[in-house]
Amino acid sequence: MSIRYGCFFSYAHGRHELMKRFKTALADALRCYLEPYFDNEDELFIDTEQLGGGDDLDRKIARAMCESVCMILIYTPKYEAHAYTRREYAAMRLLEAERAAWYALPSRLIIPVIMTRHPDSLPPQIAESSFYVDFSHFTMATADLKSNPDFLPDIDKMVKRIATHYQYQIKHTPPGHDCNQFVLPDVPPEWRELPEPTFPRE
DSSP states (O other): OOOOEEEEEEOOOOSSHHHHHHHHHHHHHHHHHHGGGOSSSEEEEOHHHHOOTTSOHHHHHHHHHHTEEEEEEEEOHHHHHOHHHHHHHHHHHHHHHHHHTTSOOSSOSEEEEESSOOTTOOOHHHHTSSOOEEOTTOOTTOOOGGGOTTTHHHHHHHHHHHHHHHHHHHHHSOTTOOGGGOOOOOOOOOSSOOOOOOOOOO
């Protein structure tokens, strides 16, 4: 395995400005503060920037995940509703289990970033994480994350976690490890049971 990316961005695509602006603002801030820790690697893998229309999506995504130090999971209720994003989460859990055999993980490889909370609370996959950051107070009026004191402490914690795993993986990845062999798992089940439909009484 050769490390090519600091983080794989996993998120549900949005059509409107708030979700697009949040993803861009977070990516810009992380790139800014991660750059001093890396050599020739890209700070982030974001599918809209690195994939073309003719790409074999599953193969490219699987390889990029394997070549990433960690995963940033931008959580919205839409995230858990989409089969593909749940699949990316499951894939990173497989990579996490693989790397746990190489070294004692100092922390999880998935870093959840809460953009919007679910009305029925966060799913266990997020809430039971040993570390997640809550950016749900981000709005269209929020100042640049790179210099925003309300968000910088959490960005700093994320950067330090990624940098720590980067050093561990440089030291402990087995020689000749081939990311071409990694494939995405099947689509996992829903994260929470869907409520039974209710119908108005006549």
